[in-house]
Amino acid sequence: MLARIPFRLSLACLALTGAAFVAAACGDDDDGGNSEDASFRITKKAPNDTVKVDMIEFKMMPDKPSVAAGPTKFIATNTSTTMVHELAVLRVKDDGTFENTGEVEDVAIGKSGEIVLDLPAGKYVLACLLVPGEAGSTVDHFKEGMKIDFEVK
Ligand SMILES: [Cu+2]
Structure with missing residues (x-):
């Protein structure tokens, strides 16, 4: 059940489809700095x-x-x-x-x-x-x- 971050990041990645910086953007943790999920x-x-x-x-x-x-x-x-x-x-x-x-x-x-x-x-x-x-x-x-x-x- 590691769904939360990957799921939200994948949504973000979909939203950014076509952008040159997808890889970098999708590597970031968008969860407020707590990466312990x-x-x-x-x-x-x-x-x-x-x-x-x-x-x-x-x-x-x-x-x-x-x-x-x-x-x-x-x-x-x-x-x-x-x-x-x-x-x-x-x-x-x-x-x-x-x-x-x-x-x-x-x-x-x-x-x-x-x-x-x-x-x-x-x-x-x-x-x-x-x-x-x-x-x-x-x-x-x-x-x-x-x-x-x-x-x-
Ligand atoms: Cu609430």
């Missing part, structure tokens, strides 16, 4: 717990503040009537930066998506990472406050 902790193990997360501008609303370590299913529901949202499960590393453990990407208005992640104990942030130009967005959802602390014990 390849470390996604997606698992096929049966989940021990489920977290339902309602998403609306610009709030993340999980139905519980924490889970035990191990495989956890996240069901992300977009309750907005106006825009797409997504759920990224970010682990806060010792140096304060984030590891993106996995995402439910681009959930349409009124729709849900889910993912199962095998999570070690630690501090997490549930966040929407849509930025201007993605999924029709005109704002940076994270900067608008679309994030909440979460814990894996």
Whole structure:
């Protein structure tokens, strides 16, 4: 499941078809400088717990503040009537930066998506990472406050 960056880059490449600088342009990471998406902790193990997360501008609303370590299913529901949202499960590393453990990407208005992640104990942030130009967005959802602390014990 390394789909996110290659997929978006391939779209960008298609858009640039015919341009002489395609190769160089498509080598860049357009994901805000966090290149750790390849470390996604997606698992096929049966989940021990489920977290339902309602998403609306610009709030993340999980139905519980924490889970035990191990495989956890996240069901992300977009309750907005106006825009797409997504759920990224970010682990806060010792140096304060984030590891993106996995995402439910681009959930349409009124729709849900889910993912199962095998999570070690630690501090997490549930966040929407849509930025201007993605999924029709005109704002940076994270900067608008679309994030909440979460814990894996
Ligand atoms: Cu959002």
